[in-house]
Amino acid sequence: MIAPETSPKPQISASSSSPAAAAAAAAAAATQTTQFRTSGQQQEYSCLLCSDLWTFQDPSVNKSSSSEEDVAADPEPNSLLDPSTLLFSSIRDVVNLRDFHPPPMHAFMLWQTFLQNVNPLSKVIHAPLVQPQVIEASKDFDSVPKPSVALLFAIYAAAVMSLKEEDCRSQLNGPKTVLLSRYFSACQQALAAASFMKSRSIVTLQAFVVFLLPARQIYDAQTFWLLAGIAVRLGLRMAGQGGHGLSNDSVYNSQLRRRLWRQIVWIDGRSHSQIGVRPSLQEIRISPLPANLNDADINPDMAEMPMVHKGPTEMTFCLCRYEVGEFMTLHARKLHDPDVPVRTKDQLIDQFESHMEDTYLKYLDSAIPLHLMAEGGVRSAVCKLRLMAHHPAQYKGKSMPRAERDMLFAISVQMVEYDVLGKSTKALDTFSWHLDVAFQIDAFVFMLIASRTQAADSPMTERAWRLVSDMYKYRPALLEDGRNELYAAVRALTLRAWEAREADIARKDLDPLAVPNIISELRERKSRKARTASMASILVPPDASALHQLAGVATQVDTRYNDMNQNLASSLGGGINTGTDAMGGPFIPDLDLQFDSMFSNLTADVDVTGWAPVDWDYWNALLERNNVLQ
Template identity: 30%
Template structure:
């Protein structure tokens, strides 16, 4: 999928190269800053708007004198601003193609980071710039490469102590909040890329006591204030960001760890642990009570918070259900559990469609590119081989077709994973057609299925050409064969919801974990979801999706080849 030879930060040049002439005009600097404030800042809240705006205005008036760290941050802001708009808006605002501007600011951000010596200098502004650069380049980069690049960011952050809460070092309230916002945004992104690349080692698996940012507005935080502002109860500018950061602490491969004891000598843990179901219910209640109850659906940021949060909770339930299915195979889950899992999958895709369809969320859709509802699709398409009639079947197919249209799934399907995904749709629809025929009825296939049939017909030849060479499979820690399917939390383990919602002890993540090859388990549990070619369930379960099928060539800073427009190429799979 990814054959870009771009070697940043090791090959780009390693020497200073002025990028002053790459800045846009003063008017366009302000336009890009405003787009960033409208589309990117509300979701990330990585920077403090009043303070940074003054610095950018001053820099724009005298670009020859701008500090190298601020210049790197400015180019990363330009890159994220262009990433968040489509071709039409780019042409209307800047009279240039989106591809051209993406390439320009992509390479300029790289060179500006190198100019500032970002890997040597302990500067929070440079870490902010580097993280925004990673977010802007994510869709053009192999997740395994991106995971290494995020690792650089984590090391930079740890070197200046961002994983330690600044309040204990008597730092100013402004700096404490700036550090918290940066650390948790970096940690959350690193964890997401860790999911995509199949890693259990992330920023949050190696300790730290940094607290989540306060629930405040930027206007509450002053550069020279001596005391921290009191946090609000209810919705603030931070509502989406805080809800997003809560999931950085939620269960996952890098947190599913147990402490060895006489009764649990191997310290075996898994997302399928019986404690997880109870945890997810408590976590869901915590999110509803702390954030979602204060959301006004008429406010775009609030509506995005509602949908994204509920979608992510559904995703956690689906993935935990996948492991329950796999670890109890060949014995099927009880019918009630299967139906609950199916409904969660439908809801996940429905939430995604609601985000894609809402016009006033258009500027936020860049964020959904990292969150294609792949687990929900696998869940539905596996079950629809057998659930061929009834209300839930109808609702599932209506949901799939609507989402496919909104994400333009039929536009570009070229990568090995995308091609291998198509037969799942075809097999599920064929089963439905057969069931309807047995009842004396005929149904016309939707446009999505017609397209998928065409893709599937070409698959064997395409798979041989495009499937990458197999790589060693990451291993996923699981519980032992004595796993009990019951999802009930024992009464003695019920607890009130603390702020951080701890689930497992903070013992060494490397200690005594038992592993099992999930390829074999899933082949047993999901016989109808055997993807052709050399597809790897270990990677698929980590949601190896959402990337540009054929990224542009990114050779050197001087060769500013236009980036491929992700809204035109493989938009459906972003």
């Protein structure tokens, strides 16, 4: 098997127009025109193509927990951000929302921001019909129908969610948290006023689905999962069995329903991944894809289906994502099955890759941000599929062939490159809200582990370590989050992988390596914590294997997981003291020191540069427990 070729990093030349400038122009012409300017050239595509089983979710975002601290952080029962307000609110008067509506300049700015940052990633609204409502609400708010009011506030909340803090302050004159809370709570009230649980209006359902985009940054994962389930039920009621449509549906309504349903299915899949539960509605997840059409191609008065485009459209990003999700729904079990021949898996993946290449990728221009996102997303997804098909766990007890090992290392490097490309490309800043939660951490872990078996001075190893520095640069939570057990494990793994490389250089009597800044920083933090921290002793059985020691420690480092991991810890042997502190409360260990001590207590005869000690069951369990592999 030959590793996929790595394309050179595209040079980005396209730039997005300023939402502020567009808003000013729209505000000046608000009373004269409702002309819609398509955002087809400003579209973008996510490096993270979500599927039911392999969603790359940053464990620091929306991580579910039942700890006392998390319970205390829940919204007050009467808070407008309490999800119960959405379902049981007594507020029914839309006029009360007039004071929440932004001034005309800000309204148009938020609308343009939504079109540029959010709409191409969701495509649940028909922009030419929504823009007149934005203008009307700025002129005469009370005349706007209740479903449209809910949709407008959902759009405003989603737009704020997509902006960075400095942009909110400079363009909207307020902190992001305040603005997001304002429009999010207003959307809750508007949805309640529109009776969204009973409404059969497609606009109301559009409002609820757009509302769910910022909701995943506000609600905990369990609540978001429940709300996504409501969207599924509302979508089934409206679209009829998962988007198959109604027999007398118009062309326009049929396309809107398909777009809306597919986005609901994607959101539902994301919500399941965040809590570590596999979707249970597989039989309704396969439905007709929306057509490859721009918004300008459809309108409510059309009687016939227009000609479907063969090249990129405003739907390109969503269609690629939906195709990947559908492939995963149909074939994930086969790709995971160790009894299915690898050749069969490869043929299946090759066919899918060929389909995506012929249908989408060969038409893309990487100088266009949306197209760059699309290409990176699809190619990263294909790499993910190949890692699934060739996962080292299937070689348990056997030696993995060198060619296979090298191929998987190259694939993991390529996946991390796509992640870094998305975060480092300036032209993709408008999509950072999406990329921030799209973290290829399992590929990063794989790359670090696999690097130990590669020649320390090889070009591929050099490339991998440049990516390590980049990953810590663009994912600062990896370094700063001291309470995340997965991040702590990755920090320890990073240090040990570098030490293995240094050892290989010394054995070959080569010139010493220049120590990367991130390694120096990790070592300094480790030393500083060792000098100041007071922690319990880590007991490691001297005859335990390296990764069994790792698993024994890792499965107990966070007291929130004590009950869940009791059996695993006892079966693997080893562990740490998770008793009580001097005040009688639960002892919260320093995760970095726990993992560092675990590694430093390895028995002398363990070859940390070899492949054999890697316990893939441990890493799979750790990633799954942090909702990465769902």
